[in-house]
Amino acid sequence: MKVEDVVCPFCGCLCDDLVVEVEGTRVVNVENGCTLANEKFMGDHRLKAPIRRAGNAWEEISYDEAIEETAAILLDADRPLLYGWSGTFGEAQSVGVHLAELLGAVIDNTSTVCHGPSIMAIQEVGHPGCTLGQVKNRADVVVYWAANPIEAHPRHMSRYTTFCDGFFVKSAFRERKVIVVDVRETESSQVADEFVKVNPGGDYAVLSALRAIVRGKRDLIPATVEGVSREQLFRVADLCMSAKFGAIFFGVGLTMAQGKYKNIRNAIELTEELNRHTKFTISPMRGHWNVYGSNEVFTWITGYPYAVDFARGIAFYNPGETTSVDILRRGECDACLVVASDPGAHFPRACAEHLARIPTVQIDPHVNATTHLSRIQIPVAVTGIDAEGTAYRMDGVPIRTRRLFYGNYPDDLDVLEKLYRIIREARG
């Protein structure tokens, strides 16, 4: 059976034009997808059944047993952490937030080690953005700053920017200028009309300099700023100011570098400054599939996009304090539920060590690094393949994924709702 217009469940692009061929409970072919999509759909390496650590070995257990034991662990905790959420759909995320509310837990999503700093910057200065179609149809200048779309978002350039014609841009490749700013050469920098190589940690100063140039303070700029020549800075500023519609896309190269969210803030303020001359937008390249959806769901329930601490009943938010890495670093949490992500692989080692020390439960379809650190793992259906629900694209456009077949696994929502019911009963 061939299914058309399938939504890819890998990265924040949420490409929705895939054609997927299904035989029984297996995907046998994918058209239009990038390498990442193909691997995602064709991969067949699922954990077969719930497992529990028994001393230095592992044993299979039933779903009911696994869920009941998880509930007991969470109920017993004084400071549980519920982490992950980006690989699952909105309806499941929503139950997760209510679970955290009920438990007095901290709930955090993968933004915490991704675009969390972008959110913090937006909370200081706002976010002049747009949907991706706006860029596709109008942009004559596109800037990728500290992002490497060819590796991380392989179809971003062909669906929305460099190689994609639009209504007002009939021949994108000729009419659209691409600027890439990075600390190193990448596949993406090779297709740029202008490559700006910045010293590591130098983005903030370069952005400040560009803001000053756009404001007409060229005389202030020294011969080089963090490895970038004054001439190149002027050239980039002129290119941006003469654009009819410019779009900046930035990656975690900015959020993770020295200064963290202040880099993003500076980039947003540059965008605002450019809007006094022409039209400019800025957008984060959200990585992990539905991470933006987790921000949306968290926000409409709690008021905050990530790092929400319910310990005192109310919702409290303060990145640096209520963020997962900090909580694990300080050894605060005494139980952890990981859903649809892999902190074992993606958090600094000392965090992984704490996850191994406390009872950690993982709800995830695959064996990953966190598996080895967990006490229990509950396998679930893969969202976008045998589970369906809502996901948000990196620009905030919500799309419903398709279920391609009914498999043998419950989905995240099934498992979390069961967990919620048990805990709600216990808490009264």
Added chain:
Amino acid sequence: MNFLLNTGRTIRQGSSVERKNSATYREEASAVSMNPVDMFEMMVEQGDRVRVKSGSGEVVMWVRPDPGLGRGKVFVCLGPYANHLIGTETHGTGMPDFKSTPVSIEPTEEPVPSVAVLMRQCGGVPYEG
């Protein structure tokens, strides 16, 4: 020799991310990319193993050249190998220094550990099923 460690996504890391016990994932996640001139100075060749140390830990990886990197800079794709080196300091922002961790690198003959072994070093119990 001392280097500045940068991390990020790669397409091979992304395409094997759901098979973290696999050889493909291990190969990609445990590769440290280096400027060829730096490799020459360190007298290592593609595929050679090196011990990478930071203030937070150390791990054995294998080397591959990347002329796009500046001298003194190394790159490892995000994953448990890179994270064996990255500290937990977030500067009050929740975000560790994934893009700029000072490391020292020296050649070694030791094997590159598997993900499961790395997690055992963290206190976990490998699941091989």
Added chain:
Amino acid sequence: MAGILIKNAFVIDPISGIKGEVMDIAINKGKIVEEAPPGSEIIDAAGCLTLPGGIDSHSHVCGTKVNFGRYMSPEDMRAGRTARKGVMHVTSGYSVPTTFGNSYRYSTMGYTTILEGAMAPLEARHTHEEFTATPHQDMLANTLFDGNWSIMEAVQEKDTRRAAAVVAWVLAAAKGFAIKLTNPGGTEAWGWGEDVHSVHDPVPKFGVTPAEIISTMIRANELLNLPHSVHLHCNNLGVPGNYQTTLDTIELAPDLNRERQSLYLTHVQFHSYGGSTWRDICSKSEDITRAVNNRPQVVMDMGQIMFGRTTTMTADGPMEFKLYMLHHNKWSNHDVELETGSGIIPVYYGRKSLVNCVMWSIGLELALLTRNPWQCLLSTDSPNGAPFVKYPEIIALLMSRRLRENERRMIDPRTEHFVPLFAIERELDWYEIAVMTRAAQAKALGITRIGKGYLAPGAEADVAIFSIRPDQVDPSVDYQQVMAGFSRTRYTIKRGRIVARDGEVVVEGANSTIWTKAIVPDAYDMSLDPEFRKKFEQYYTVRMSNYPVQDVYLPRGVRIETEAQL
């Protein structure tokens, strides 16, 4: 579910012609009935003011833009935090409360139906997700068409029928309720960082004018027989001298519908400014209300501002950028491909700001100078003018000249030279307030047909019982009691169930989403139109098959079907 018998209620039900009489109201199975079934719960209203559930015909509570208002404002979120308690979930936020926060606060004020003022079709799914999460109010969504390329192309071709066909398809796809035009043409111009400056200013690259868009859409709306009229946010919002644009817009409104207005103008306060700069801005409420008084085919809502901190959010992207240039606080903008735009900035309306004082006066003047209360509805365009929790204060201001005089002493003393407010003696009465907060909304939205806005047998049992005793309260003097009384109901009953009591929410609730589907002949079904399909796949970034909001997003949807005359 047993019934409810409300005894000795002081009922004002303008649609049923009840202007204030002590009577009983019986409820069974979610409806108002002649007689309550045996075993009904008895509520002794003891002469307290009892009205149909409140209806907000223009508020921003759910959707991409609203949620972004929360997302970008942790400082606002911490201003209104409550812990989980009983059936109530955690809430956060003052000017942009969380979904639960909005619903609980509306419930305790007696509101049972809310129209979300702006939904971009491409992002409609988000609005519906939040609608579904809203426990207590029935929800409707204005659907944005102001910069819709297919509409503008139909306008170019002077093809009203095609415009109607596009509206029908988009409304059904987005599960929207009515046509919303926000700064028509201006949001497309903003795609290039530009704006339109009058109703006759052509839209860049499309060549059509706002006037042409508005006129076409008013006619298209009637061709589709939609329950509500075109819901218009005029061009030039917030610009000194913009009243002329508003008058020009009112001129465009034909009288096409016997049941209701043909044009709904929203937050007119923001569109009634004289002068030419921020220094000489003055009230033109008299000109505007004169025009409205002479045209029964026009209904407006106030868009009252109240002093204090709030967040402005609108699809009017260029306006928000202008506002940002004034305030220089923080600014978000979100253009939606082929459709519309939006912007958000936090603001503070101060009594020390002459401009803000003039704005504050204008909203009240509109309500006081419009002769027929059915033509001017109470709103703040929440949270733009103020969060909706300020409604009781606005009601008190409209009912008491004395309160207005008290305020006069607190605000910038120059205000009175720029506004007629303090010369107005009129004080609205309970009946007029009931009209302006529920009956006229129901009529203007065209939802009396589904039992909204009145309390006669057959109506939905949405009832608000306030602790105000109209026989004992003189609103002109006892304005504090008016404010306190409207701030929290004794009982809010939603479809036959008590949802809030004395300011506490008592049940989890389950609302409905009301949407419209116009049935069109195949020739006007855009999903079959090759040209439409081709352009869709070429210029949108989602596939046409992934665009319509699936039924699963409306677990309790109420569909209003109409026969289009195409």
Added chain:
Amino acid sequence: MRVVLKTRPREKPRIPIEAEEIIPQNFLRKDDITVYYGNKERSLEDLFFVTIEGPAVSPDQVEVVLTGETGMIKRVGEYMNAGRIIIEGDIGMHCGNFMSAGEIVIRGNADAWLGREMRGGRILCEGNAGHYCAAGYRGEKRGMRGGTVEVKGNAGDFTAEYLSGGEVIIHGNCGDLPGVEMRGGTLVVGGDCARPCGNMTGGTCMVFGKARQFLPTFRSNGSQEVEYAGKRYRMNTFRGDVANRGKGTLMVRA
């Protein structure tokens, strides 16, 4: 009145205690003071040995002393408006939030957000302070507005972020971006720091050590002499941050 709070041994010592009720004025009340230990509300006595000596009729006659394992106790002194708090050891995050009057003395180190959004009064930290010392809250446009924060040791990153009034004196080094978004008040850095005053719009910052990675968007405005810790120093003076139309003053030792 002297109130001594000595921590009791805790089974899970890393779980934070949220103790915004530990402020002098609350000890005049009769009713129980509660704190949060993780997600559980507990009475003060559950977590502390409490001794109270002497009388007090107003909060400025109350001195609260915290001893023991105090490093994970958050929000001590939040909204404090009079009296004195002495912390014998380290203190957790958010000590002295919104404080408007009185005095807090920390003998050890303070964790992050010391004196967040402070309005008045005085905080003295004899050890080091963490990140965001004397700073603001997420999304707010103003941080500390009045009072004095003095740190004898070093402070972390984003010190005095959004400073709008009052005085912040760090005798040791600061981390990255001290005085970032600063709009008023005075920040003194006795030692070294990196990228001082990015995006500042007002106020005065003096750096008596080295300023690494000095930002390119500050305009030189001559030099002047300034006194610090009993000595006079010649300071290069700058105006900025130009990127933000700023009119702040940044001085760095010549």
